[in-house]
Amino acid sequence: RGVIVRNQAVLQRGVNDDAQTMVALIRRLSYLNVQPYYVFVHDMVRGVEELRTTLQSAIDLEKQVRGSTAGFNIPAFVLDTMGGGGKRHVHSHEHYDREAGIAVFISPVVRPGRQFFYFDPIHELGVETQGRWADAEERAAIIQAARQAAGS
Template sequence: MSGNAKSSSIRDVAALVEAGLVSPAMMDPLRLVEARYDIAITPAFRDLIQSADDPIGRQVIPRVEELDQAAFQMADPIGDARHTPVKGVVHRYEDRALLTPLLICPIYCRFCFRRERVGAEGGLLTDAELEAALGWFRQHPDVREVILTGGDPLMLSPRRLGRIIAALSDMAHIDIIRIHSRVPVADPERLTPALLDALSTEKALWLVTHVNHAAELSEAASQALRHVQKRGIPMLSQSVLLRGVNDSVEVMEALLRRLVRLGVKPYYLHHLDPAPGTEHFRVPVERGLNILRGLRGRVTGLAWPTYVMDIAGGYGKVPLGPHYLEAGPTMMEGVTDPKGRHHKWPNSDF
């Protein structure tokens, strides 16, 4: 591959073939996928891929299975549309709301629950639309937390991102600004001093980075996380439980340990949302629970994520963590420890 090609993102099937990531025989079938869902693989992510079936390749290289749609899958599985009072705002919970200033990402994950909306042409709010969205927040004092998402808010220019952070910071009722981003692992060079300067605020600002496998935490990604932390910005992570990517105790343990070594607190482990064409990533809930059971007692509580499911249709997240209390005929009678041993527990606690 030429040096010039190496320095740019892969954005179509022809480039995937040229990079040796898919065979020429797959070009025509995958063009049907490309016509429906955008492709983007940054140089940083491409350098981590050994094959289309490895844990990194599976996340970003399109597959023909994406054209299959099960009856239960939805174009808007978490109900963004029904909770959108004004363009760019999603208000699902009483005290917090999403602000989606754009729908562009550095990479397009093949399991994304917004895959019907995100893309290279995606949804950058105009100045008027952005001001209307910010105006909505000004008019809703019960909203205490703003989650910047998309798309990826760290794909914004430092000027535009700084404008948004400053506007939110000026609202007395906003206590927390949270940013969800793939940039630290997918395009770490994008975290320039100017972009980090744009995050300056007196409010409590948290950065939540999306990481699904320990291999994503390259030296460049790790250095980007350190740059964020040097600005005094606390960091959390979220992951999606994905078949063939992180659906084992050993792989999940390696990811969680790597995150806490880097000073990133694992926050959410998401059960896969029922987006179209994602069934090949689905892991049964019981397997997810068993993975967490296998981790209990093996990793520090600092590394323990909350396993959550977004109830399809926009009804909110619920935790799915394994349970250790044992029910008797009339009340709780005992508890099971991480090794599966049973213990009596004083009934007075119940």
């Protein structure tokens, strides 16, 4: 029988955000009989902005590692939404504006009727977009546009 051991890794820019490194991690874990369970997009917390990746990077990486081993050994690429929306698969967004760096997720079972946001690292956005985020009115307009595009 034994015990099932699962790995939950955090996607970190410059550490494990390329296909070669992620495939090596998945294969090594599998060799050790550890199930590669989740790869988390880095939480939006202070002090680690330089380690965060964009949502698009996570989506692209998931596509690149799929097929490198048996399907049951491919981890789910997820993010934990702010505000209690729970874990969401990276590709399950209702709307994602790559230029503005904002994604909208819903969680119909956990929090019906609410929207949850993920924001790409500001330093990964274009200079003009960074300026828009710095302006309170522009920021509100970006968020409102994303809400509307997601269907609310």
